[in-house]
Amino acid sequence: MPLSKLICNTKPTVPAKHERRKDARPGELLAAALDLFVEKGFAATKSEEVARRAGVSKGTLFLYFASKEELFKAVVRENISGRFLEWNAEFEAFEGSTADMLRYALAMWWARLGSSKASGITKLMLSEADNFPELAVFYQHEVIQPARDLIRRILQRGVDRGEFAPVDMKYGVYTVLAPLLFLQLLMHSKIACLDNADASPLVPEEFLAVQVQTILDGLRVRPASPPTDEGLESL
Template identity: 60%
Template sequence: MPRLFNDKLCPVRAKRERRKEARPGELIQAALELFVEKGFAATRSEEVAARAGVSKGTLFLYFQSKEDLLRAVITENLAGRFPEWNEEFEAFEGSTADMLRHCTKVWWERVGATPVSGLTKLMLSEGNNFPELASFYQREVVRPGNALIRRILRRGIDSGEFLPVDVDHAIYAVIAPMVFLFLARHSATCVDHDIALDPLQYVATQTEIVIRGLSLPPTALPHAT
């Protein structure tokens, strides 16, 4: 009889364990949504817990503070993805211009079109009030992101596709349109609402402007006679 009782409990226990394992991810997702909707300072820990369907006490079993929760949100959705993105850089076959087109398009699909894009606006608007979090974002997102774009531009220069520009400054020609699109997506004042702004067309147009500005003229190519 005791054995039968234990066997009956196994599925319940397994379900509870699966639920326990899922909670950090659910809390991170709930926090991302609320931080983007309301801002970091205005979001209360109990709101995050309620949206995730757990108690406030349960939240603090996984995250010691709201600041730790935001760090987890940033790591899960941005900082932790740079190894994958750098691997894609290494594996890419084709011209650097095509690589840049691919990267900006994929960036929109994976980040810009999702709630994750709101993290940039969040850090721009509230980072000065939370310097430790701003430093974390700078270290874990901004610097690796700049480094990846720097690698792309350096690839084009080394292959003779791009002009030998100052790469440390040229990276912002790629970044600035992306930041604008983040802000346009999460702000009512960044764009003229009488003109429809198609995100993919915007990304493609801005990328072509950058590529044309960087590309060597035909007469300057190494094989030209």
């Protein structure tokens, strides 16, 4: 589906009021909170709105989450940071080349997270982190640092195996993160909904394939240059 349709045709849904199992309520509250946080931002989302969209009372919400801040943290853990255990396990079990690992990592990031509503949390944090320093520290610890560490492990694997040329890991990590961040911001921006007759829709999978190949071309080990004639004469 074109990115513009993915963004512009999304409409919030309000669950019908009916009797539900008590153990299903936390998941319903987290889903409703994710929708509202991404649609409206953290500051503008009210606890009573989350409860109403989930079809429960505000009091019921606070039985499970002590505050809006704790609700937000639970949303992040449910949709993003809770997945790093799985992703690191995949890193340990991967048997192919590191180039294939990097291609797989970016493709799976899009399939599992980037294409989901949860990717809008990144835009929220970029917009509101200054106003909520406690949440900024939480997000740094729960999402940003684990993501950097995993990408660093992938790049270091390639260097250690002689597949990649040595690279400054601090900035190498950002080279991989940059296209992911771009896609997340574009996906949750109204500019993606504007019609442009001169431009074909951006297809995320194709965009990421081009980006990862560009990164791999920059990382590949190049053969040593042969000595010049001047160098031979000096021997």
